Amino acid sequence: MTYHDKSPPESGANRREVLVSVGAGGLTLGFAMAGKAHAQDDALRPLNAYVTVAPNGQVTILAKSPDVGQGVKTMLPMLIAEELDVAWEDVRVEMAPNDPKTYGRQFAGGSMATPMHWDELRRVGAVARAMLIQAAATAWNCGPGDCTTTPGHVVHKPSGKKRTYGSLALACASVTPPDPKTVPLKDAKDYRIVGKPQPQYDTAKIVTGQPLFGIDQRRPGMLYATFIKAPVFGAKVASADLEAAKAVKGVKAAFIVEGDPNAFTPGPGQIGQGLMPGVAVVADSWWAARKGRDRLNVKWADHPSAAQSSAGFAAKAKELAAGKGVRQTRNDGDVDAALKGAAKTVEAAYAYPFLSHANLEPQNCTAEFKDGKLEVWAPTQNPEPGRQLCAKTLGLKPEDITVHMVRGGGGFGRRLANDYMVEAAWIAREAKAPVKLVWTREDDMQHDHYRPAGWHFLKGGVDAQGNLIALSDHFVTPSHGEGPAPSAGMSAAEFPARFVPNVRYEVSPMPLGVPTGPLRAPGSNALAFVFQSFIDELAHAAGQDPLAFQLKLLGDKDVVGEPPAAFGAGRMRGVLKAVGEMSGWADRGKLPKGEGMGVGCYYSHLGYFAEVAHVAVSPDGAVKVKKVWVAADVGRQIINPAGALNQVQGSVLDGLSEALHQQITIANGAAEQSNFTDYPLMRISEACPVEVKFLKTDFNPTGLGEPALPPAIPALTNAIFAATGKRVRSLPITPDMLKA
């Protein structure tokens, strides 16, 4: 039974809508702040139905957003459980339905889960606790002030008598929830769950191999699909031997999908592809579908971007760099005059390649189409835009589509796009059967929306006292039309802007037909390498200790600039000093020949990170990273220390893996790499210890999925310079660059 209990409307903007649903002998409580005007001036989004207390005491908490390995299925419910005051062992966690009207935005991206939910979800728990207290007070005929809780129980303070939450669950149906904005929250010193390491909720399933991931889904009568797309992004199907594919045992259907050849050039603010042209093969097993696919002999139509190549892009970038930037995004002081008057100047060109996300679980989706309604089980980071994309592409109403969020085997931004979802939906409708679409690894690597490549042409100058006085950057970046391609932009506030009197940033767009999109710490994962390496170059030009040079550059103000572009210079100085102490930076001169330490720092995703890498480079140019130290400032509270440390260590090693190994190159309009054989990832023998320290500062906690990655790369390249005197200005690092 579900019913709405609307409290009397006080005013249109202030009315609180309470949804209470009493299910099979249990209670679901939640609340929704209704009304647009209200939602705008209120940090709380409409909320609803996170907590269920069953009469037997079983507490179920819904996890709002998809888990792709960043740990939110555990961390978000921990916030609720803490304030609800239950033992974590007694909590059952389930995924929430995709329902943005009730839950607000449900996505995994931008390291936003912590900053968006730290306050909100604790209040969800606290409201539920207050209702249980009120129910007990009514039963005991006392005031709520006479009651408190211990995990799972309401306690009558004067007498010490207790009632379990389960015994109060039904009575809560007649309790009006308190205002979430003013409900009291626990003092941090009383936390029993938050701040204590909790293993991921799904650990038992992971270590025993139970069905869990997108690729593990199964529906009655389900068929398996594979979908081949053109190597040249967006090329149409000219012909395909569908009959040959259908002749393979087990193949049930083979058909051409017209798709939209421009599906990978989304409008501003959109992420990733829609339905691209291709050929689908559907069979009673995935292997049969693959065998059918191998017989298709697809001929692809000519496509203008077939002439593209990585070498061509690099040449074009150089040509563009010779002229003035097409757009000037910043011009402080007089850079040219300052460079003329500088004691030392440095000029350098930096470049970085396209990267693939390479989620270990290839893209996949299960879809079922029945009576005009579509149901999908998708390992997506971004369910609602996927629903909208399916609605638009298949001509359905969004309300006729249900998206189930299932665990993704790695996200890294790849699954913010929903191309695999719309493909599965289309194929299921055509095949008239539930379908599990699984991309091959080769499909996955050749049809990514890649971290954009980029080219930077920099000049910098220091004065006689070793102060950085001028810096200019001409950034050549992929574009689709006018603006930068997805994730190919750069903020006008990019550090060290605002810390240097003369700064000029120019941008020249370079149109190209390669799909791009966000990869873990988008933008930052490349810009940190460029700017932190160049600053290191300038420190050496000035004859200064690079860490001291950065501290001086950061000045003495605590905050520079205004939100949302405010930069906590004091917080950055704090992590820089800490990492210097942790790593024994002052003693780095004692390292043997061929070894060195480098430092990098970066602010992204609201987190301040400084990192030192210690490397050894052999005469044949092989790099061994011996250790990385990380000092992090993400505010006053680490919610789940177990997950937090894992994220930081993983991010650092991910950054090293990118810098040491990874690149996607384009030839004849297509990605040249197709599997882990030619797109290697770091393996265990290369993984170094990563020592992490979280500084506690008096700021609200922020996220950890991304911000540890960017500074790892310049820490590495700067360490290589310290070890060898060779400056890495393009990625990935190859032994040839470093041979003695």
Next chain:
Amino acid sequence: MAYTLNVNGKALSADVDGDTPLLWVLRDTLNLVGTKYGCGVAACGACTVHIDGQPMRSCQIPVESVGKAKVSTIEGMAANPVGKKVQAAWTELDVAQCGYCQAGQIMSATALLTKTPKPTDEQIDEAMNGNICRCATYVRIRAAIKRASGQKEA
């Protein structure tokens, strides 16, 4: 054609083409989805199973070549005394991030510890280098292997 396989001590039959890789027979036909597909070319280790106790990449084994060999998968590891210890260490140290590689990691680690109960770092590198973890949980994988083998973790 119908093949009878010995999987986790049970006789299971699968009516598939002989060239179908064991990986897909396990996943699609026998509904044992713990064994994962990552690359299909023996480059990632996500599909690792034990064939007569040896760690093997199931994406490379045509089902017709399995014969009477004993196949063990992640679903059978709780019944293997070493596997059970490895799973416990993985749980205690909260090794996983996304978790997708971890079945393969646990299969490789169990095979390693069965043969080499107290592996050195070099032996760990050698036995585990075929298993990619895209989330780079390597620091914890190493620590969990040490813990499962009763050695100091760092």
